[in-house]
Amino acid sequence: MKSILITGGAGFIGSHTCLLLLEKGYIIFIVDSFINSSDQSIERISTILKKQGINIEGRIYLIKGDLKKKCDIEKVFEMSFTLQKNIECVIHFAGLKSVFDSVRKPINYWENNVNGTINLLKVMEKYNCRNIVFSSSATVYKINTSEPVGENDPCQPVNPYGNTKLAIEKFLNDLYKSQPNSWRIACLRYFNPVGAHESGLLGECPLNRPNNLYPRITRVAIGKIDKIKIFGLDWPTRDGTCIRDYIHVMDIAEGHLLTLDHLLKEKSQFLTLNLGTGKGTSVIELIRKFEKVNNVKIPFSFDKRRIGDSPFVVADNSLAMSILNWTPKKNIDDACRDGWNWQLKNPNGF
Numbered sequence: 097m098k099s100i101l102i103t104g105g106a107g108f109i110g111s112h113t114c115l116l117l118l119e120k121g122y123i124i125f126i127v128d129s130f131i132n133s134s135d136q137s138i139e140r141i142s143t144i145l146k147k148q149g150i151n152i153e154g155r156i157y158l159i160k161g162d163l164k165k166k167c168d169i170e171k172v173f174e175m176s177f178t179l180q181k182n183i184e185c186v187i188h189f190a191g192l193k194s195v196f197d198s199v200r201k202p203i204n205y206w207e208n209n210v211n212g213t214i215n216l217l218k219v220m221e222k223y224n225c226r227n228i229v230f231s232s233s234a235t236v237y238k239i240n241t242s243e244p245v246g247e248n249d250p251c252q253p254v255n256p257y258g259n260t261k262l263a264i265e266k267f268l269n270d271l272y273k274s275q276p277n278s279w280r281i282a283c284l285r286y287f288n289p290v291g292a293h294e295s296g297l298l299g300e301c302p303l304n305r306p307n308n309l310y311p312r313i314t315r316v317a318i319g320k321i322d323k324i325k326i327f328g329l330d331w332p333t334r335d336g337t338c339i340r341d342y343i344h345v346m347d348i349a350e351g352h353l354l355t356l357d358h359l360l361k362e363k364s365q366f367l368t369l370n371l372g373t374g375k376g377t378s379v380i381e382l383i384r385k386f387e388k389v390n391n392v393k394i395p396f397s398f399d400k401r402r403i404g405d406s407p408f409v410v411a412d413n414s415l416a417m418s419i420l421n422w423t424p425k426k427n428i429d430d431a432c433r434d435g436w437n438w439q440l441k442n443p444n445g446f
């Protein structure tokens with residue numbers, strides 16, 4: 097079976113993807129610095145698979161390492177060679193992702209996200225591994241107002257976090273063009289990943305106070321935050337609040353599996369794909385949906401608009417659907433139910 101390196105595999109999206117990879121029989125090497133996660137997520141993956149009767153002996157290797165240090169990455173590739181389980185492809189989740197922090201600490205963001213990726217690609221090239229799936233974001237797109245956004249629409253991030261994502265996409269494209277017929281690269285632009293694994297054993301567990309709407313809603317529901325402050329009621333949308341494309345994390349994880357299959361069986365290529373549902377939900381709609389599905393109360397009030405927000409960010413997901421034969425299977429009700437189940441069972445995280 098193929099060996100895959102997962103950078104940032106202990107994090108939110110990485111851990112759900114690792115679970116699916118192990119279910120499908122892959123051997124996985126995970127490198128994570130745990131700057132925004134803990135190794136407990138990996139323990140939980142083992143627990144879930146054990147319950148399913150899936151044996152993962154000799155198929156999961158967890159290495160604490162920081163992509164800012166090239167030697168940490170080399171160690172992982174060396175290990176895979178020694179074990180004769182050579183890494184064939186990298187799924188590159190590792191990165192810092194808070195827009196707010198990135199504005200205050202751009203050096204950290206450029207160093208971690210961009211230098212970390214350059215180190216990774218140097219080592220991959222050295223070890224003759226030229227297949228990579230990169231976690232990009234809808235945040236790379238130019239702010240638009242009312243239409244679903246397609247992969248060829250203009251890009252113009254408005255914060256340092258988004259700039260690092262677009263810079264990495266460009267770097268990967270330069271690399272692809274520099275060596276024709278060599279690299280297989282996919283940049284996956286996620287929209288708003290939410291929800292959790294249906295077991296309630298795995299979910300989003302940021303180490304710091306979350307800034308994003310969905311984890312704030314679950315924290316209000318559990319009583320850790322008083323209420324949601326809705327950023328703006330005067331947007332040009334159906335109820336005056338911003339519309340986003342919330343996608344269940346398991347659908348995102350499955351998108352990675354299909355991308356991996358596709359890349360490894362096709363010739364050299366550079367792919368950019370949106371991973372979203374194509375459906376928009378407003379802030380008020382999401383709160384109401386969460387309340388209804390889970391029979392809980394989510395108090396909210398209105399605040400001024402947040403700088404850098406866009407009224408409408410929804411994916412045109414037709415390219416991913418046709419190239420990968422992928423369809424999001426879960427809806428917003430599933431995401432609300434699974435995220436609450438996770439939060440209820442783990443009020444303090446892992």
Ligand code: NAD
Nearest residue numbers: 104107108109129130131132133162163190191193231233
């Ligand atoms: P996360 O913070 O839960 O996971 C990222 C993981 O990377 C963490 O485990 C962290 O410890 C690790 N990491 C960070 N820097 C590292 C480094 N230098 N070396 C080793 N490990 C490092 O975030 P997530 O939500 O799982 O996001 C995964 C990726 O997807 C990120 O690159 C993020 O920018 C991107 N993304 C996320 C979202 C979202 O809403 N969650 C949306 C679009 C894109």
Ligand code: UD1
Nearest residue numbers: 195233235307308309310325326327338340379402404405
């Ligand atoms: C944010 C980031 C984006 C990143 C994405 C996933 C910004 C401007 N954008 O996207 O770059 O890729 O997270 O990590 O930060 N909201 C409230 N109250 C809250 C929190 C959010 O009303 O307490 C609203 C926001 O105004 C927005 C919506 O909820 O309209 C979703 O916000 P959020 O979850 O932060 O995601 P994005 O803004 O889509």
